[in-house]
Amino acid sequence: MEKFNLTCIMCPLGCSLVATKDGDKITVTGNNCNRGEIFAKEELTCPMRIVTSSVKTEKGVKSCKTSKPVPKAKIFDVMKEIEKLRLKDAKYGEVVIKNVLDTGADIIITANE
Amino acid sequence: METDVLVIGGGPAGMSSALSASQNGSKVILVERDKVLGGILNQCIHNGFGLHYFNEELTGPEFAHRFRKMVEKDKNITVLTDTLVTEIGDHKVSVMGKNGVFDIKCKALIIAMGCRERxxxxxxxxxxxxxxxxxxxxxxxxxxxxxxxxxxxxxxxxxxxxxxxxxxxxxxxxxxxxxxxxxxxxxxxxxxxxxxxxxxxxxxxxxxxxxxxxxxxxxxxxxxxxxxxxxxxxxxxxxxxxxxxxxxxxxGLIPEMQMVKGVSINPKTNGAFVNEHYQTEKEWIFSCGNILHVHDLVDNVALEGKQVGLFASLYAQKKLNNGNLIKVSHSADFAYVLPYTLFEGEEEVEVKFRLKKKVVKSFIVAISQGNIIAKKYVLAGVPGEMMTFKFSKKGVKEEIVFEVRENGKI
The missing domain is CATH 3.50.50.60 (FAD/NAD(P)-binding domain)
Known part of the structure; x- marks a missing residue:
């Protein structure tokens, strides 16, 4: 049985979680909502993060994000895919990469323009 | 130009208070020095915004975008971007923008210019x-x-x-x-x-x-x-x-107050002293957002703006009634408790505070004339986190003192 002390990142509250791993079974305490339990279980198996960055266009850089969290181990690879883009322009809400690196997440423009 | 409520600053506090003032029946002008509304949110491209306000995790520009669209749709709000305020006078603000230099007369002013960095x-x-x-x-x-x-x-x-x-x-x-x-x-x-x-x-x-x-x-x-x-x-x-x-x-951040003359400033927050209606010493000037006190979450800024927009709108329509003043003070465990004065009355009030030290399993108590009039249990409180406390001030006429009672004892 292994114990892990984690800080939940699902919202700015930042609950201190204790996750106990017993074989395949993970139990979580310290969470104030069920998002904390989901986070802790994911953190011990496959940690996920939303990536935010910016895309180069002829009209300057435009901010973007992954439409959902991607595996933490793939953050830098996702960054490389975003870095490759050279667009004419990009508008709020536009999908500029579909299913980036087969993560199931799209790269979406977030810029407020 | 002339308006009921003038708002300086097109960030979350300014946009939210402008919307609220308009929804409560006032004509509003919103002045922003940048070319697009949104303020600092536009450069905060990371996620984590909006969980409380929109029940959804957004990036800064997306949060700004939602508010900007609401503001732009609102026919009672005139937005002046690329416009810089040069002086705040008496019920009058001088600005400089695309259309030259001119004055805007107003019945109420909301200052929502945010902070500068140290x-x-x-x-x-x-x-x-x-x-x-x-x-x-x-x-x-x-x-x-x-x-x-x-x-x-x-x-x-x-x-x-x-x-x-x-x-x-x-x-x-x-x-x-x-x-x-x-x-x-x-x-x-x-x-x-x-x-x-x-x-x-x-x-x-x-x-x-x-x-x-x-x-x-x-x-x-x-x-x-x-x-x-x-x-x-x-x-x-x-x-x-x-x-x-x-x-x-x-x-750290410093509220951008140098433009606002003749109102006293709390040295703890570097923002103006305000009453329950978020009026500064000059009663026609209202304050909200980071220029009043530095917030941790934009969601709270937007909520404060909503509150203050209502008060400013009521004031512009001569419908804002201030009762007798109740002074607010606090023990040394607090950095500040805001607003700094309340009014006698029936309605509930929410105060915002920051602690000076970490407290665990404690009560925050409000005391008037030696009696505890309200208490709030705090599982864990840290200086880094702004907290709120909602209570009824019904029947209270004298100063309210806020104290921390540790280890679950009152």
Whole structure:
């Protein structure tokens, strides 16, 4: 049985979680909502993060994000895919990469323009 | 030009208060110096906004976008972007913009200009002043809006949220962030940011540590850093050199009050003293958002703006009734409790406060004439987190004092 002390990142509250791993079974305490339990279980198996960055266009850089969290181990690879883009322009809400690196997440423009 | 409510600042506080004033029946003019509404949110491209207000996790520009669309749809709000306020007079504000220099007359004014960052000068940073010493917000604007990188080898001074966010952002853009130095024994940043911005990328965070001296002639060449004692004096035998080309400062924010003359300012918040209706000493000037007190979450800024927009609108329509004043004070455990005065009356009121120390399993109590009139249980409270306390002031006529009762005892 292994114990892990984690800080939940699902919202700015930042609950201190204790996750106990017993074989395949993970139990979580310290969470104030069920998002904390989901986070802790994911953190011990496959940690996920939303990536935010910016895309180069002829009209300057435009901010973007992954439409959902991607595996933490793939953050830098996702960054490389975003870095490759050279667009004419990009508008709020536009999908500029579909299913980036087969993560199931799209790269979406977030810029407020 | 002439209007009921004039709002200065097109960030979350300004947009939210403008919408609220309009929804409550006032004609509104919103003045913003940048070319697009949104304020600092536009450069905060990371996620984590809107969970409380929109029940959805958004990035800063997306949060701004939602508010901007609502403002632009509102026929009672006139938006003046690219417009700078040059002077605040009496029920009159002078501005300079695309259409020249002119005055706007108003019945009520909402100041919502946010904060500026503390700079190397503000903290008396030792050493030379070469190129490469930048505030975290400036770095954020350069990288996220202008698309320019600031350096390759970075040291960050201060562990405020913007500093942590920029540690991750610069790392993702290919720079090496060597360390984050924090002079205090705890971080003022959110725990989630320490985890996902520093721990995820193995960036070390050193507490009780600061920069002793910046070195470099034309460009930053490195810093001498080391530990400090409890009075923040440098402990010289801990002095070490760290080679870097950029020093990023994340050492606090100062409300942008220099434009507002003749209202007294709380030295704890650097914002105006306000009453229950968020009126400053000049009753036609209302204040909300980070210019009043620095918030941790934009959601709370938007909520405060909504509240204040209503009060300003009522004032413009001569419908705002202030009752007899009740003074608000607090024990030394609090940095501040806001608003600073309340009015006698039936309605519930929400105060906002920041603690000076960490408290666990304690009660926050409101006392008037020796009697506890309300209490709030706090499982864990830290100075880094603004907290709120809603209670009824029915029947209260004398000063209210806020105190902390520790270990669950009242």
């Amino acid at each position: 700079t190397a000068g503000n903290i008396s940073l030792n050493g030379t002043r070469p190129m490469g010493i930048l505030t975290a917000g400036t770095v954020q604007k350069m990288v996220n809006i202008d698309g320019k990188m600031v350096g390759k080898d970075i040291v960050i001074l201060g562990s405020g949220d913007i500093g942590l966010i920029m540690a991750r952002r610069l790392t993702l853009e290919g720079a090496k962030v060597h360390a984050v130095l924090e002079i205090n024994s705890t971080s003022s940043g959110l725990k989630r940011n320490i985890l996902q911005c520093l721990d995820d990328f193995n960036i070390p965070l050193y507490f009780n540590t600061t920069i002793f001296e910046v070195v470099g002639k034309d460009r930053v060449e490195g810093v001498y850093y080391g530990q400090v004692d409890e009075h923040f004096n440098h402990i010289e035998n801990t002095r070490k050199f760290l080679k870097c080309d950029t020093v990023v400062l994340s050492v």
